Amino acid sequence: MSICSNNYFPYVRILFNSLLKYHPESKLFLCLADKQDSLFPLEIENITIIEAEKLNIPDFYDFAFRYDIMEFNTAVKPFMMQLLIEEYNFDQVVYLDPDIELFSPMESVFLALDNGSNFVITPHITKPSEENTYPGDIGVMQSGIYNLGFIAVNNSHQVINFLHWWGRKLRFYCVNEQHNGIFVDQKFVDLLPAFYDNVKILKDTNINVAYWNLLQRNLEKKEQSWFVDGQPLVFFHFSGININNNQRLSKHTNAFHGNLSEDLQELIDNYISKLKYYSFQNNIMPKYCYGNFTNGVFISTIIRQIYRKLKNVWYENPFLSFCDYLNQFNRSFNNNLSDFPLTNLMVFFWESRLDLQQSFNIFNNNKDRKRYTFWFLETAEENQFEYYFLQPILDKISGKLSHYKSLSFSQKKSQFxxxxxxxxxxxxxxxxxxxxxxxxxxxxxxxxxxxxxxxxxxxxxxxxxxxxxxxxxxxxxxxxxxxxxxxxxxxxxxxxxxxxxxxxxxxxxxxxxxxxxxxxxxxxxxxxxxxxxxxxxxxxxxxxxxxxxxxxxxVVIGNVKAVNREYFNLPKDRFLFHFNFDFASFSSRKNPEAVITAYRKAFRHQKSDISTGLVIKTRGYDPDNKNYQKLLEIIEEEDDIIVINEYLNHSEVMALMNCCDCYVSLHCSEGFGYTLAEAMLLGKPVIATNYSGNCDFINQETGFPVDYKLVSLKPDEYPFAQGQKWAKPDLNHAAWIMQKIVENHSETQNIALAGQNKIAVDYSPINxxxxxxxxxxxxxxx
Known part of the structure; x- marks a missing residue:
């Protein structure tokens, strides 16, 4: 058995295929720490998938809410093993992490089980590790003596008792807090040999080989087979590997980073090659179903930490109700200093950080409470607090800050x-x-x-x-x-x-x-x-x-010039994507190169029955034509990418937009996003970076938001760039959306219609x- 969320399917595909090769007699199970997504099937036959929600976990939503994705994946382990032993009645159960690959049968594991061991575990290291790189002796002691990427058990009363004890602990304490002596499920198993006698600590150096012990072991390839210390490699644990960096074995250590041995380099290259083969189309990552509140608001790590500290069990579904609780104004802190009332989230966040407690006296100092309120707003993005958690604060302080005194009645005359x-x-x-x-x-x-x-x-x-x-x-x-x-x-x-x-x-x-x-x-x-x-x-x-x-x-369109594609010299028989930007608004922020790259990713090497094109309209002041020339150089000899760099009045701009099929903006940041709203009002599907001002009107129901990550601005990228961050859109995700829009016309039109209605109603002049x-x-x- 293994456990993973949807995003780890490429890894678990490698694991299961290697298990099918070396243990074809085995029954394979996957505990899905997620919910199945029809867009991202596992695509391996004869694998039984059991969603974590179906396990016998008390107060499941409370359980899922208190842990991040890594913690949750490890917390369900004893419950899944209980299911296989107590309900499926398997005699033996072997757990393997999804980022493991077998290279030969696990004979020593099953031999230990057949000889009466109820538990088989492997230590991280089998000799002192005093190197200057992580983890070493101290790191192993902090994270756990035994690596719980692997554990094998027999069906016995001892095992059942242990799994129930382990499950009770992980119900509340499966956290990554090494400074408090806890590391998810793993640290608890340090106690296993003290609890029971028949625990096999398997010290074979050719099993569970990974970055934490490879400095002590000799990996080599002989005649197309892998060996460790002269013995056939049983399985390698590729913990922390990066599909985009074949020069580093693991992100968790600086060891094995550059200048790798020839054999290790080949092992890494082979694994990454398989990862790429099994990866999702355009490397799109499925969304984690327990990563957001029911209303779509992101659940940050600090919110989960706050939740864990409040009480053992939240008696409602926290995915539904905990966000509202965080937005309530804290009763204990708002009795006297009501000028700047604090929400529960603000108070809990202040209590979680000593530096905030030292900087802001929110108990009895109204000036400090005001300072903390403004600091909370300014740092909300970096602390991953969405607008939802800021709205009650903004609503309150807007009234407190207003110093206007109403005009007298005589002044309220219509002639003014x-x-x-x-x-x-x-x-x-x-x-x-x-x-x-x-x-x-x-x-x-x-x-x-x-x-x-x-x-x-x-x-x-x-x-x-x-x-x-x-x-x-x-x-x-x-x-x-x-x-x-x-x-x-x-x-x-x-x-x-x-x-x-x-x-x-x-x-x-x-x-x-x-x-x-x-x-x-x-x-x-x-x-x-x-x-x-x-x-x-x-x-x-x-x-x-x-x-x-x-x-x-x-947002209005106005009069749209009644012209067809021929007016703009556009091809008649292509599905046309469109982007319009002004050089005066800074091409670094508008990011036209990203649109071009995403378009290439979507259609350069993908077979499609529908021909496509990309139309980019530029305008505005561009000193020395530098950015315009750069744009032309990027698309040189690509006849399906068209740049229009001439003056068009607003009616013609809207006509051009109307002649195209889909609007794309992979901006780094937008204050509002007028061209996006105008395209939506024209009934066009709109693809846009899921960041900044356009998020008010573009979501999964009204448009096609693109994933991103925040990056720091370079000094010369934008005015006042120092200390600023903006979005770097995920171009693989954007390309995938482009493909889906071309392929799924009816679904696309339904979303475009919802977007058109959103703008027509909420952004009408009268409203x-x-x-x-x-x-x-x-x-x-x-």
Whole structure:
């Protein structure tokens, strides 16, 4: 038997195939520490798969919730072995980790069992290990004398008693806390030889060979067979191997890293070759079914640790209810200092770290409590706390930070328009966003005027709101639709053309998770900030001592030029992917190269009955054409990748998007993602990095989110890059999605339709306008 989650199927395929080769008489079982996924079948015949949930584990969801994926995979071991002995009545059971491969029969194991040993285990090392590399003697003592990647047992009362004892311990204590003397299931088995006499400690050096003992053993290949210390290798344990690095045996040690012996290099190369053969299409990793709350929110390690410390058993399903408990405001800490109430998560996190306790006195110091609140928001991303856990904090502090006093009744007259100040004629994204603010306010019958800020660097020929523009600002309410870096400059420019406002709102765009401290000073005369995404809300609220509110914007397509593909010289008979970006928004952030690479991965070497193409539309300021030339060089001699680098008005841009079949954005970060929302409104399936502002409207139901990992920005990649992180999209995952979209038209269209409805309803001008007016009414401004 073995145990793994879906993501380890490539490993367990190697194990089971080697077992079938050397022990064809055996019955093979897999305990799936996950749920079966039809998209990722095991694809090996005669293997019995038993999901962990089907085992006799008390309070299963409590059990699954308290452990991360590694801990959970080890915690189910005694329960699976109990099942095979007590219900299937097997005489002998052998457990092997999924990252093991057999090279000859396990004769010594079965000989020990046949000779009456109830247990067979192998020590990590069989002689002193005093090398300077991990694990050595001390590391072995910390993690466990015996390696529990292997254990064999007979069906006996002793074994049954032990498995039940082991299961009781792992029910609550299967944790990776070596500093506390516990290492998952493994450390408990140090006690096994003390409990029972008939324990065979198998010291044969040709069995369970791995990075932890290979320095003490001689691996060699003779006549196409593997030997260790002159004996045939029985099985090798490839713990910590990396499919993308054949120069390192294991990520867990610096030993066997570069300059490998010829024989070891061949062994590693062979195993990695098999891993690649058995890997999923495009190396896509299945999702772990116990990795998220039922509502989709990620369960971080710290959340599991908090859960374990609370009580032994959560009497409800924690996947359903524990997230709500974490979001409740802590009663013990919120009796007196109510200006900045703390959620349970905030309190438990503070209690878990000594450095936080030393830095913030949250008991009786309101200033420290405020500082801790802002610190919690600013570091939420690196601590893996999703927006869900920040929303109650943001809702509370936005009210606490507001210092506005309502206008008197006499001032609330309809003759006072709301003034929107921005680049209202410019043919840019920020210009269009400003015009949409005016459009949204008009849609709910608000008296609104616009004041245009000249920008000589871009075209200023958009006259959608020309009739509403004024040369003098005369209103008690000003909305600045300009970004933070220009806010001070714009305010100074219009200073001589306006009456002093009673209330000033800024609606900036920003694209990274941390807001620059250098721009905070620009907000001295601002009363409130409205932002387009939850991502930006967290970034700004962590820095600004004034309310920052999430106000989803309006998204409209406008008039779409009635043209077909021929107008743009596009092929008629291809499924076309599309990406549109502005060089002025930084190609490093927009990441067009990633779209190209993912497209190549999807279709260069994959057979398909449908021809495909990729259309990239570029625009904006590109100094010296450097980035544009780089883009052309990347796609040289690839006739199915088309770059359009010419001016198109908004109607033509929408027409081009409409002529293509699917929109792709593998951005590193987005403040909102207007082109994605526009494509969705056109009814196109949208593939997008599952990070930043677009996550408000793109999920599994409305689009095709792409996995990513966070990486640190290089100093020259983006303004204010120091200390920032953004997403590196998983291009294998993106390529896989591209293939699925081409292959599964009906399913794709259902998701695209849901996405279209999402934007049409939630991001309509009238609903955006209703949100604006609701807030202004709450403030007493209208």
């Amino acid at each position: 328009p709301i003034n929107v100040i921005g680049y209202l004629k410019t043919e840019t994204g920020v210009g269009q966003a400003g015009r949409m603010v005016i459009n949204s306010l008009q849609s709910v019958n608000i008296n609104v005027k616009g004041y245009h800020i000249d920008n000589n660097f871009v075209r200023q020929n958009d006259f959608q709101v020309r009739d509403l523009l004024v040369s003098k600002i005369n209103s008690p309410i000003h909305i600045y639709k300009v970004n933070a870096d220009q806010l001070g400059i714009v305010q100074q420019e219009v200073k001589n053309y306006r009456n002093k406002p009673d209330f000033t709102i800024n609606m900036p765009a920003w694209e990274l998770s941390k807001f620059p401290q250098e721009w905070v000073a620009n907000y001295g005369n601002i009363d409130e900030v409205w932002v387009e995404s939850k991502f930006v809300q967290v970034a700004l609220q962590a820095k600004l001592s004034l309310p920052v509110l999430f106000m989803p914007p309006a 955006a306008g209703k949100r604006y007016i609701k807030r202004l009414q709450k403030l007493g401004l209208i």
